[in-house]
Amino acid sequence: MSFLLILFISCFFCLGKATDCGGNNVTQTIIVGKQEDAAFSTIQEAIDSVENDNDKWIKIHIQAGLYIERVTIPKEKPCIILEGEGSSTTTISYSDHISMNHSATFTSLPSNVIASGITFKNSYNVVTKRYKYYPVGSEIEPANAARLHGDKYFFYNCSFLGYQDTLYDQYGRHYFKDCYIEGEVDFIYGSGQSYYENCRINVLGRFSDSAGFVTAQGRSSSDDPDGFVFEGGFLGGNGKVNLGRAWQPYSRVIFHKTYFSSIVTPHGWSAWHYAGNESGITYVEVDCGGPGADTSNRVSWMKKLNTSEIEQFSLASFINKDGWVDNLPIESS
Incomplete structure (x- = not known):
């Protein structure tokens, strides 16, 4: 079976062709x-x-x-x-x-x-099984x-x-x-400038007395272009989990139209080492659904973006301004 890259991207998003x-x-x-x-x-x-x-x-x-x-x-x-x-x-x-x-x-x-x-x-x-106790330091x-x-x-x-x-x-x-x-622990992390479309995120949830973290994004400056954008998709699994914690002071993660199961904690996010200096952190949830998408008890410093600001984090605007995605090898069979 031979297949590769079936992309459904309209020409509206074609902003140029990369020649790499x-x-x-x-x-x-x-x-x-x-x-x-x-x-x-x-x-x-x-x-x-x-x-x-x-x-x-x-x-x-x-x-x-x-x-x-x-x-x-x-x-x-x-x-x-x-x-x-x-x-x-x-x-x-x-x-x-x-x-x-x-x-x-x-x-x-x-x-x-x-x-x-x-x-x-x-x-x-x-x-393959869930543990009530697991010695983190040694295992x-x-x-x-x-x-x-x-x-x-x-x-x-x-x-x-x-x-x-x-x-x-x-x-x-x-x-x-x-x-x-x-x-379960910081399992999507780093300083990449990345777009996750229709991905399924599964939390293993070994510990009943603590919550894990999906992301630990490492944007270190307000001028850095990086961040993680999740478009659609599903977040589920076992135990409890936070959506992210700040690995660097300008950490940036956006969830848009993602389904959250009930495993998401009410507060959702952590400033980690930057508690008290949350102004540079950009954590956003827009039009998400599911029992874990209730934002009424989220951290007070979670950002809100308007329609034009959300557009900055579309596939075309966030990672594809030079059209490299549109020029990838495509096979339909």
Whole structure:
């Protein structure tokens, strides 16, 4: 089954065409897997085979299966597409928690990277049952399923599985569409400028006596363009969870038309280390629904935006002013 990137973006949003990677044509396909037509048995071997400073789209098709390996796309290898055969059948998994920048199952450093139909999993903290007590200091550590440090990334129908710090959305413009993200503690975090469309966010909820945090966004200056925008989608799971806490003083997270289950705490947000200095923090909920969307008891400093201000956080305005999303490789079959 071959597929990639079915985008339903009207021409109204086409503000220009990016020319990175030679347009929207795929010039080569490399197959990874255990079947006879596979050129490589590991994903890393396929990535390593791509020439440095590549400037044309190269697809690495990953056959269904479990790949237990740490995968890195180095900075000198842009324009790579990782295409799985579905997030339920194609999984990259590893177990590590050494450090924030060196423990990720999947690390991507160059610009122009696309992934579809893949599950990225860090199995270090992942268990199958809920615990009443879990010794956080000795058992649970930050363990990234993915670390993303490059501009112009698109993830379609991918899953990110972990517990603490699952998705390190570190830097650059990133577009996540129809993805699944799982965790409990700061499991979507970083300083990325990212748009999450129709994504399902699942909270694991191991602890009955404390609430987790979906986001820990790290905008450090009022001039920085970054932030996390969630458009549509669903937030559910077990236990209780806050929508976010401020990793940096200008942390910015917007939920628009997202469905919240009852697991969301009444106050919703935390200033964390910036209590008393909340004026720079931008946390917003607009037209959200569900039993967890009642904002009557939210923190008093949560921002309210008018219609024109909300438009600044649309896909076109927030991450696609140069039209890079519109010029991605598209296959309809």
